[in-house]
Amino acid sequence: xxxxxxxxxxxxxxxxxxxxxxxxxxxxxxxxxxxxxxxxxxxxxxxxxxxxxxxxxxxxxxxxxxxxxxxxxxxxxxxxxxxxxxxxxxxxxxxxxxxxxxxxxxxxxxxxxxxxxxxxxxxxxxxxxxxxxxxxxxxxxxxxxxxxxxxxxxxxxxxxxxxxxxxxxxxxxxxxxxxxxxxxxxxxxxxxxxxxxxxxxxxxxxxxxxxxxxxxxxxxx
Ligand code: ADP
Ligand code: ZN
Numbered sequence: 639x640x641x642x643x644x645x646x647x648x649x650x651x652x653x654x655x656x657x658x659x660x661x662x663x664x665x666x667x668x669x670x671x672x673x674x675x676x677x678x679x680x681x682x683x684x685x686x687x688x689x690x691x692x693x694x695x696x697x698x699x700x701x702x703x704x705x706x707x708x709x710x711x712x713x714x715x716x717x718x719x720x721x722x723x724x725x726x727x728x729x730x731x732x733x734x735x736x737x738x739x740x741x742x743x744x745x746x747x748x749x750x751x752x753x754x755x756x757x758x759x760x761x762x763x764x765x766x767x768x769x770x771x772x773x774x775x776x777x778x779x780x781x782x783x784x785x786x787x788x789x790x791x792x793x794x795x796x797x798x799x800x801x802x803x804x805x806x807x808x809x810x811x812x813x814x815x816x817x818x819x820x821x822x823x824x825x826x827x828x829x830x831x832x833x834x835x836x837x838x839x840x841x842x843x844x845x846x847x848x849x850x851x852x853x854x855x856x857x858x859x
Pocket of ligand 1: 646647648669670671672674691692693695696697698699703723724725726727731806815
């Protein structure tokens with residue numbers, strides 16, 4: 639199965655893709671943000687440039703993104719399907735993807751901006767394996783999102799890696815990323831709606847609550 643996750647930064651795309659969809663469907667979770675964060679610390683020729691762009695919350699130029707994505711989709715594990723998270727992020731990228739593959743579903747993850755800002759402030763990520771935790775405890779507007787805490791504070795349960803907060807998760811930068819999302823990425827919802835493949839996910843809880851909802855949407859429950 640080939641799935642695109644759409645939705646604002648912090649809405650939950652990465653969490654649902656990695657904790658629910660990828661294990662259930664047995665296809666890789668391909669996050670362009672994760673790929674760029676890895677590139678930024680790899681010491682490659684592009685590292686410094688990429689780090690500067692992502693720390694500011696800007697978009698990496700399309701040529702670089704498209705190159706990286708084509709390469710990733712060409713790998714063995716992606717031949718039976720994939721979950722794309724963070725790509726496509728604008729119309730040019732969507733058109734490029736159309737040239738290389740079709741997709742079965744676009745899952746549009748929806749969450750109010752004020753909640754997103756609180757949630758991103760609480761996001762903690764494992765430096766080693768990328769597993770996502772959250773220290774925020776949100777109960778408002780019909781939403782129940784208890785924290786997703788590691789057993790030992792600051793340490794990943796999966797690999798004992800150190801948990802950190804992304805530089806681009808600072809509130810001012812999150813507001814810029816949201817603006818960029820509404821300008822460049824949100825129009826893709828309509829682009830895919832014309833094909834009848836968009837499924838909206840209104841987030842009202844953590845992964846445990848959302849799991850059955852999401853599996854039902856893709857016909858797996
Ligand atoms: P989020 O979904 O939380 O905004 P991501 O982890 O998807 O964050 O992306 C982090 C950063 O990586 C983005 O702010 C951007 O700089 C860069 N990036 C990721 N995917 C793309 C893409 N498809 N096109 C351009 N830049 C990207
Ligand atoms: Zn880890």
